[in-house]
Amino acid sequence: MSSTTSFTKAPVNEDAPMSVHSVRVLGTSITRKSFLDTLTQGLFTPQTTSDVFKEAQDIATKLDHHDVFDEIKVYLDTNQNLKDTVDVTIQLKEKSRGLVKTAFCTGDNEVHVIGSVLSRNLFGGAETFDTSFSFGNRTLAAGEAVLSTPLNGSPYLTLSGFVNGAIKDHSLINPYKEESQTKGLRVKIQSLYGENEISYALTQRDITAYPTASSTIREQSGANTKSSVYHSFVHDTRNHKTLPTEGHYLGLFQEWAGVGSKGDSNFIKHEIFGQTHRTLVNKGVGTDAVRVSLSLSGKAGLLASLDNNKVNLSDRLYLGGPLSLRGFKSGGIGARNGNDALGGNVYWAVGASMISTIPGSAHLPIKLHAFANAGNMSQWQRGEEMNKTIEDLSREPRVSIGLGLIFHHEVARIETNFTIPLRFRTGDVIDSGFGFGVGINFL
Structure with missing residues (x-):
């Protein structure tokens, strides 16, 4: 309440x-x-x-x-x-100190149910202790405990300690399962410009390859450790998270693995994601209303190994999917070993969407959707000439167009589209025709 x-x-x-x-x-x-x-x-x-x-x-x-x-x-x-x-x-x-709640949440083509028990104002200074458990189709099981406290009494500056564990099925992209246990500290800073989050996490992971896995995945099976510092900045003025018609979004995400010379991973990863949304037509009322909006989105990523060792499969960059670069399977763009995606080191992707009410049915939570997507992915190693990589990223970009429907829900964006890949490269795994996607991150 x-x-x-x-x-x-x-x-x-x-x-x-x-x-x-x-x-x-x-x-x-x-x-x-x-x-x-x-x-x-x-x-x-x-x-x-x-x-x-x-x-x-x-x-x-x-x-x-x-x-x-x-x-x-x-x-x-x-x-x-x-x-x-x-x-x-x-x-x-x-308020009462205890709160029990359940929620239905979504991720990238993931649906899971969360149950949590929250203890607030634990020591009389607005501290919280939150324990949660979730089950889903990709994160098979997960649990987390978080103890948070405001710093200097400010609700805009909080310090948290956390421990969590998860079992994840990565078969949407590659045939393996990953079990992980993580512990760390997190600081959140809220301001008029957005929210910054800085955290340190020490993660123990265990990868189990499925019988159909390629030699690349089997080589990475077993235990590994990652010691990482994460930073994110999010500025969000959208009027809705899953079907915005006004506002914009900017997200910056960085990870430095190998902190303190600990763990088996040593890399730096950067990703940026932006959106802008604008209503073009807004007239009429009731079921006969006509509302048309334009959405422009873009994202890019760069991954650099700091010791020239292979980056773990779970940390690599992937491109493609029903809410990402539509018309391609999740992870369907880039290098492969047989049927398995190896991801890439650098990518870009852009999207443009026209979203409209259905004539005579403006009151329904279903919208018409026309879109065009483009993007590319390349391999790049630290020390190599960047000009060659830029040339590869600009050459023969993957392109797709399509039409479909968006179901407007408070917790998820659900799309069913008919997509036509117009340009692709040998080795890409395309997903033409009718497709289905659910999530909160979309291009």
Whole structure:
């Protein structure tokens, strides 16, 4: 249940001098006084009426973002004994400490069910302890425990420690199963520009090749260790996650494996993903409404081994899929060993989509979809001339076009399309004709 925040003030001259004489917080039995003092100490700094109101509103917003209060009410009362001062009263109603929830989630052509138990305000400072379990078609089983705490009382800066384990079936791209156990630390920073996340993770992995696997996969079977630092930055102004009609998205993702000279992996990986969405036609109401939007998307990636050793299959870059470069199988572009995808070291892909309501059925959560996709993938090794790689990436790009339907759901984008690959290379695994895709990441 979301919290309710109210802010009450009497009509006053906002340019008049004002300062805060006292602050009282009522209605708490779990939350620590020291935590609340840290949050409210900024109230004593403003010296004008408008600044006092602004600071009080900012504190109410921060309390709401901590997600440990059902109600937040802020009152400013004139102090009768001191001129140009007010007394601030913050009335809070705490949420219950425990929460059990289940969710239906999606990934790249993956569907899984998650159950979690959340303990919040664990030590009275908006700390949380979250344990979750999930089961799905690609992540067969997974479990995670995360302990998080805000730093310096800020809801926009949190530190987390986590441990997790998973069993994943990679047969959508390659015939092998991977079991992993990970432990690490994570820092999240939220700002007006977006969300940054920096984490360190130590992962133990065990790969088991299926009987149909190629020699490349069988060679990588067995245990391996990865010591990595991750960074991501996400700026998202889209009006919807799965079927946006306005706004844009920018995601930057980096990984450095081999930190502290630990583990069997030593590489740097960069990926960038961007989208922009705009409504072109919006007229009419009800079932006869006509709404047409244009979506432009692009992504690119670069993977560089730092010791010239082969990068593990689970860490390589792959291209193709029903929500990616449509018209090609998942991982269907790039080098192969028999039926198995070897991925690549550098890629780019772009997409353009026109999405429209169905005539006479604008109220339905189903939209018409026309699209064109293009992209390429190449092999590149550190020390090689980049000009040769750029030339290969620009030569004979893979291209596909198609028509289809998008089912609009809150948790997933579900597409059924008829796709025609127009350009491809020898060795590519194409997926022409009717196809089906589900996920939240789309080109």
